Amino acid sequence: MSVRVIDQAGIRQLVEKLQQEAKVVAPHRREGRDQWAFQEVTDPDLITLEYTTTTLPPKQFAWPPRETLIRARLGEGPVQAEPVVEVEPLVLFGVHPCDIYGLQSLDIAYCHEHVDPNYVARRQQMRIVGVDCVPDEWCFCASMGTASVDSGYDLFLTPLDGEYLVEVGTEAGEAMLEGITTREPTAAEIKEVKRRLAKKLDQDHKIHTDYHNLPLRFAGAANSPVWEKHAERCYSCGTCVLTCPLCMCFDVLDEIKLDLSETRRDRVWDGCMLEPFAEVASGENFREERFQRLRHRHFRKYAYLFTKFGRPYCCGCGRCVRQCLVHIDPVEIINDLLEEHEKGGVTHGA
Amino acid sequence: MKPRVAVFSFTCCEGCSLTILECENELLDIVNLVQFVRWREAMTETSDDIDIAFVDGSISTHSDVRKIKQIREMAKLVIPIGACAYNAGLNALKNRYGMGEVKEMVYGPDGAQFDTIPARPVSAVVPVDFALPQCPIDREEFLRTVRDLVLGRTPRLPDYPLCVECKRAGNDCVFWKGMKCMGPVTRAGCGAICPSNGDYCEGCRGFVDHPNEQAHQETLKEHGLTVQEVMNYFNLFNSYDESQI
Structure with missing residues (x-):
């Protein structure tokens, strides 16, 4: 696949072309502290391609916070249930490598055994233009192997001086560039990708082991005091799970219309950090305590799903700690566990 | 009937x-x-x-x-x-x-x-x-x-903080806009109506069953409130105390 260079005018040209074919969403700056959000592009000049992170990850476009799965007529005769899949062609413009990894990981999970038709329909209509980034103090992509991706995008932009190197990832990406003004890159410009990556990998916020070791380090860590230490200040507010690009849990609600003519089955974002999440019909709650919920979340990311799908279910984007009002940081938690392990304080067989 | x-x-x-x-x-x-x-x-x-x-x-x-x-x-x-x-x-x-x-x-x-x-x-x-x-x-x-x-269904109230509905709505945290908010200890269910319209949560839905009040007092102090101001935020809608009756 080819590599080109595109300037700002070319980016504008590209976005306008894509807008003819699909809804285009891209990062926009928001009010207050450095904060961005994926929003539909109205004016290509309002897009911010150089940003740290968005409040919500791009999963919202494959799996919205609330969506209807089924609608059914009630009343006389048998219930007529209709599946509901609302899809539109979409371009995600300006997605960071960690978030691309996040979407690929959701693909694995949502296509595992039961293929989720709503998720898959949206993902099949989605094209992705990635963009490289500069990590802030909360990012830990270097620790998770997600500082760069070699798939999962149609085009990938790397900022050069006022221009962008464009790597084409797919045939769809090749077609996107047709008719857009680009030029051949120089050898030095192609090297820039590697130079940036080397710089990006130098992060202070990092876990003190190779991430491949995490399942082994988590084995036997269930009874560690680390969980209670970090959970003491947890609100159980779910900010970490809801803003996580890889968290995928939902609740399903049946909403009968007030005139009793129709019912719909909706799913909404849910998460294991919320107190009622593991509550069952009898009123029992399998994870009643904050530390049990915090522990479950981390085991799921770095052990259970890792061993099930062969990759950690964390992309190191840092949204969880960046947005946590009480600064609960998975990097600190993991490093505490590693330190405890070094000291031989592991309780086996937990 | x-x-x-x-x-x-x-x-x-x-x-x-x-x-x-x-x-x-x-x-x-x-x-x-x-x-x-x-x-x-x-x-x-x-x-x-x-x-x-x-x-x-x-x-x-x-x-x-x-x-x-x-x-x-x-x-x-x-x-x-x-x-x-x-x-x-x-x-x-x-x-x-x-x-x-x-x-x-x-x-x-x-x-x-x-x-x-x-x-x-x-x-x-x-x-x-x-x-x-x-x-x-x-x-x-x-x-x-x-x-x-x-x-004949049992109605239920959500038992999680308002932050959940803010996130589902795609809101940025109001703390990042320089405001103080009771959302992290307040029971969801309003769809985060105040934060979604540029305001902060005053806690009018009461607390979740197990609010982390200690953590929230620390958060409010960290964001510049005095102890008295923290108490004012907590008390506006949630000051009822059986022992005062």
Whole structure:
């Protein structure tokens, strides 16, 4: 696949072309502290391609916070249930490598055994233009192997001086560039990708082991005091799970219309950090305590799903700690566990 | 037989009753499901034969105490609606003062004639079957509750903080905009209506079952509030304390 260079005018040209074919969403700056959000592009000049992170990850476009799965007529005769899949062609413009990894990981999970038709329909209509980034103090992509991706995008932009190197990832990406003004890159410009990556990998916020070791380090860590230490200040507010690009849990609600003519089955974002999440019909709650919920979340990311799908279910984007009002940081938690392990304080067989 | 529904008001602005009356697009559907038999804000007829009594307002006079006990006798289900009835809401702010002082402060020397006692939620006087929080109640939550009761489903309140609904709505945290917020300890269910419209959460839905109050006091201090200011944030809608009664 080819590599080109595109300037700002070319980016504008590209976005306008894509807008003819699909809804285009891209990062926009928001009010207050450095904060961005994926929003539909109205004016290509309002897009911010150089940003740290968005409040919500791009999963919202494959799996919205609330969506209807089924609608059914009630009343006389048998219930007529209709599946509901609302899809539109979409371009995600300006997605960071960690978030691309996040979407690929959701693909694995949502296509595992039961293929989720709503998720898959949206993902099949989605094209992705990635963009490289500069990590802030909360990012830990270097620790998770997600500082760069070699798939999962149609085009990938790397900022050069006022221009962008464009790597084409797919045939769809090749077609996107047709008719857009680009030029051949120089050898030095192609090297820039590697130079940036080397710089990006130098992060202070990092876990003190190779991430491949995490399942082994988590084995036997269930009874560690680390969980209670970090959970003491947890609100159980779910900010970490809801803003996580890889968290995928939902609740399903049946909403009968007030005139009793129709019912719909909706799913909404849910998460294991919320107190009622593991509550069952009898009123029992399998994870009643904050530390049990915090522990479950981390085991799921770095052990259970890792061993099930062969990759950690964390992309190191840092949204969880960046947005946590009480600064609960998975990097600190993991490093505490590693330190405890070094000291031989592991309780086996937990 | 449709359930016979009454709406009663105690110490409050009756804004929760009004919220029901303002369900203009849904009122016909509601009266297909239930029969209103007593509701001073909406009708002149009255009845003592009641299946469901929705009650707004705090109990704050001796006469209120007698009336709510009568309502409990009459109705099969008693359901407080709105912050005043749910956890005494703003009304509980007066409980920290002596009742004589309160009457003097509000009515001057003529205040002595008024019958007032520390404000309390309905549940402090009679057993209740369910309760809807918020100031005023959330219209959708009320409608779902009516529907669930008619269908024989148990209505439920969310037991997670407002932050969940802010995230689902795609809001940026209001703390990042320089405001302070009670969302992390407040029960969700309003759809994060205030943060979604540029404001912060004052906690009018009361706390979740297990709020991390300690953590939130620390957060508010970290964001520049004094201890007194932290207490003001906590107390606005959530100051009711049984021991003051």
